[in-house]
Amino acid sequence: MARLTQAAGRRLVAGVPILWLLLLFLIPFIIVFRISFSEVRLAIPPYTPLISWRHGAPSLELYGSAYSFLFTDPLYISSYLYSLKVAAVSTLCCLCIGYPMAYAIARSGAASRPVLLMLVVLPFWTSFLLRVYAWIGLLKNTGVINNALMYLGVIHHPVALLQTDFAVYIGIVYSYLPFMILPLYANLEKHDMALLEAAADLGARPLRAFLRITLPQSFAGILAGSLLVFIPAVGEYIIPTLLGRTDQLMIGRVLSDEFFENRDWPVASAVAILILLLLVMPIMLFQRLERRQLEAVK
């Protein structure tokens, strides 16, 4: 009897979140997938139904027009590639800035480590939107950076910084840097310093010891941090909208515009499916890393 209630209790504990996520996470994706194969029409909702009744018999209506539209219009292909480029460059910059920072925190004294970590995480607790907005004030033509450079006499006319690729990179690196540093720190902190000492005793120069020992050992951290930056950066909406170019949109903005401005739900859904296809591999990789990390804690 007790066993039975325990089994029932367990089923309840696992069942409630599973049911919730099925209804509000998995089924919505199936709906997106299904609408991506419809055609837009003037109605509520503005797409053709999947099954229509023709002469009293149900018939399946599948259209590939949303996809063929995306693959033939150079605008979509270029924004797709542009998003990949922006995400890749930003991830690389994040890594180059975040790695030394994580390294320095991991090698600092036990007392200062929590303080330094808190300093890295603290901005994350303040509004993402407002932190991106702060860069408008710094980067614009009459902004703080241009004013400072002109005051110092480095430049005589303001340099266009806002609405450039550079501004988007800055925005992404700035917003996602903690996501790069934390997994790197978690990894670097666990390294056995004895290995480095042994390498030094055997005559390895510091740089060589770093390249041959520390860097390969921190590979899992590098991968986790890069995925945490790259995946959301591909679909980033706020940063390119506030800081980015107006002549070249990123794919997340294209999706949003198709939906809100053009009211073309099938094309918006098809864009979502194509972003997902691109990210399926990285997301699964991330999940595997996450699982291994949790099992390692055990």
Place this chain on the structure above:
Amino acid sequence: MKSRGLFARLALVLGLVFLYVPILSMMVFSFNNSRLVTVWDAAHSPTLKWYAALLSNGQILGAAWLSIRIALISASGAVVLGTLAGMALARFGAFRGRLLLAGMTAAPIVMPEVITGLSLLLLFVATEQLIGWPKGVGAVTITLAHITFCMAYVTVVVQSRLAGFDESLEEAAMDLGARPLQVFLRITLPLILPAIGSGWLLAFTLSWDDLVITQFVAGPGSSTLPMVIFSKVRFGVTPDVNALATIMVLIVATGIAIATVWMRYQQRRRERDLQLAAAANLSEPLQS
């Protein structure tokens, strides 16, 4: 060895400067008199007029109140669901649906928000067609969406906290005849309470801050604070947003400071208790 340590430390200092300069500049310019925001009007600054403008802006105050209510409910809902999911993943071993649950709780964390937002709105449109609910989108659909993406974060926090404990305490209680619910309330819950607390705070912050998903599932008359801010700053810098940012940064900084002091205090008390217990053990005669 020395030189590389120096390089990393320099990078750390510069990186922290990079993280804080934009926030500080926003705070400084919130006291600026000029409407031009980034030109310091030395003659009439500092001034509190943007704070006054902010506090008399009914649209912003209304949106902030809506955001607070949504974040309170979303964080609480996310904590309940996330704790259940974290328990199942950390304690139940292999069960049917484990992989599904693990996948569905990890995916929302990295999923681009535009996709989550679009899919949730399409779901609400579909259910409205099928069963007539919800009647249009608004605060309710925003809350449901927020619970869904926030619970993923709570799950990770609770799961990793549980993974840090072994199950021996819970098993001991079971062996002594405690019922599962008792075990949960008396053993597991107190152990994971810090994780639940930080999970709730994280969920509250994420919900309070979310713009992209919210934009999809919000309707007319349900503009949250990030939506109002976004529509204001989309076309440039406005000084009252600087004031708002300053207030929010100060609240967060105060909250974190209080939490840090509290945790230090708790830790010191635990250490003292341990010392006392050790001292008591020593002073008692050995029993065997």
